Amino acid sequence: MALLSVEELSVTFTARGRKDATAVDGVSFDVDQGQVVGLVGESGCGKSVTSLALMGLLPRKGVRIGGRAEFDGQNLLGISERKLRDMRGSQLAMIFQDPLSSLNPVVPIGIQVTEILQRHRGLKGEKARKEAASLLDRVGIPDPDRRLKEYPHQLSGGMRQRALIAMAVACAPRLLIADEPTTALDVTIQAQILELLKELVDQEGTALLMITHDLGVVAGLCDEVNVLYAGRAVESAGRRELFAHPTHPYAHGLLGSIPRLDAPRGEPLNPIRGSINDKIAWADGCAFAPRCDHYTMECLTGTPELTEPRAAGHQVRCVNPVLPKAEVPA
């Protein structure tokens, strides 16, 4: 039984006088204890909205949420706000993309860290402060006692993100959701933060749901990868399988369009044509069809089903997947 099991999650934003906007359109995935699962996709694919829906952070009004998200036997989408408040921070925790705007600018770091310890672990006063200092130390912030008294603007970007990670792991949550945790950071700092996350997951056995647009980050960190496009998972597989045999034309195209540091130079990239705006509703067919090189009329006859054309556990939502020519039976 998976720790978190998301089934057909959908999120639709509604506003009077406007067409409904479906940001997430039936996403399913599982996260096991101690596993790192990646949600990858470009802007507008619904990866962040998925994480907000799981944490119950979407506004109550103007949003329609469907599907189920079982966490430890409870449906996260159906439980009361009071109960969710107890779980957030202690069972589930989240790291956001922009560390500056996720910290309160007028409150010292120390108070923000001890707040969680008071709320969920009942620590007070000197005890809480000591624990907070050891948490900052754990995530590699030098001189934690001084840092606790400082305000977010006094920390560098990398340190703010570390502070956020310290807050997220303060109560040893069972599931950590990281939404683009390194996008705002430089590569050398990104490498530090990713190593730190890897270490935390290894040591504590925390499950990590990693949301990112960077396939390089996914390749180094995730066990399972889900590629999202226009609100739906189009391909899911173990990371080795996915990167070795990208089978959905979108995943295939995405990997072909990234300049790689270790690839031979001089060859032009193979971009995917058009942009995310050229899409059709999943209900009418494959949303990627207008940009796809493999597109046929078959693609416009309703949502393609998930199939496993290549290997067990490697799911692809496509009627004309990219398969190696040699494997086609003669």
Next chain:
Amino acid sequence: MSLLELDGVKVHFPVKKGLFFDRTVGHVYAVDGVSLSVEAGQTYGLVGESGCGKTTLGRAVLRLNDITDGAVVFDGTDLAKLPSEEMRSFRRRLQMVFQDPLGSLNPRQNIESILSEGMAAHNIGKDQAERREKIKEILAKVGLPSNAMSRYPHEFSGGQRQRIGIARALVLEPDVIICDEPVSALDVSVQAQVINLLEELQESLGLTYLVIAHDLAVVRHISDVIGVMYLGGLVEEAPSDALYAGPRHPYTKALMSAVPVPDPEVEDRRERILLHGDLPSPANPPAGCRFHTRCPWVQETKCATERPPLLDTGDGHKVACHFTAEIEAGTVKQTLATGIEAVVATEAVAAEAVEVSEGDAEVPDAPAKTEEPATVPAQADAGEAERAEESPKA
């Protein structure tokens, strides 16, 4: 003779304090003595992390920032000393493509108006009709439909807006285009389109590029020569392939090892060089080698006192490090750990880390940490400090 040559360019921003008398209390050394040359028809890539001064340098070439010292020689003329009136006419030949495609296009001007403004200013084309013909031709070149002329920036997608930015530079028939993070605001699938476009245009029009970006993979893909910047200075410069095949400066090594590669096989095999701490503030750069506070190979002699010059080590591979040869020969020891210890172990738990790493062959025998003084200046957000023309309350 190179088309564009920079010689010892410095851009220092004064840090001012006080309400009535703008006392200058210090300087942000955004660019501190950079010399490089860009050959005609080639692409020079400038990489570095935020706060290293790469954008300031690009802007200084066009004199969008004042140059404190040094020379920018373009086609035989020193732009740094040119009166602004004459500089203006040179700007036709040196154009810029900006990072944020929406922010750099006026939302109230349609595309025709945006593109013809520069042409009118530089007296290109007799009348609007002639300019319109030219614009149509350029729009086709950058892959936009000709009906784009009457539309406004918000009607385009990010990739298309960047194409408009490129078209705006192209209508003036420049010799050099300075591209400041041309693709970093775009999604990967669209990034590739713009990168290919830039390459095609270079081929067909014989353009010279100075590409400024933080993404090493993108820069390597399009550049002939790459310069790596750290805290206002070049630390390494080499032909693109040579730099990738054998980075020599410790910073470049760390930078390259940190770039994620979308291939699990590669990711699992390679060894990361993790750096300690953050970029020091350019308002208060470390003495000697700028990188010595974070360098895993920092030595007791020279590093903290003497700034290494950028020297040619053969085949046009230039490095600014006192100990390049020694590090490669293995005669100097690594003094700071580069494994996970660099990230989690701080002073308090350093002893523990040493214990753990004893059985670990990866760490050479001096993991006992040299104290890292001033590695992290309290207020250091280097990215902000670069822009800190006003007082950053330091």
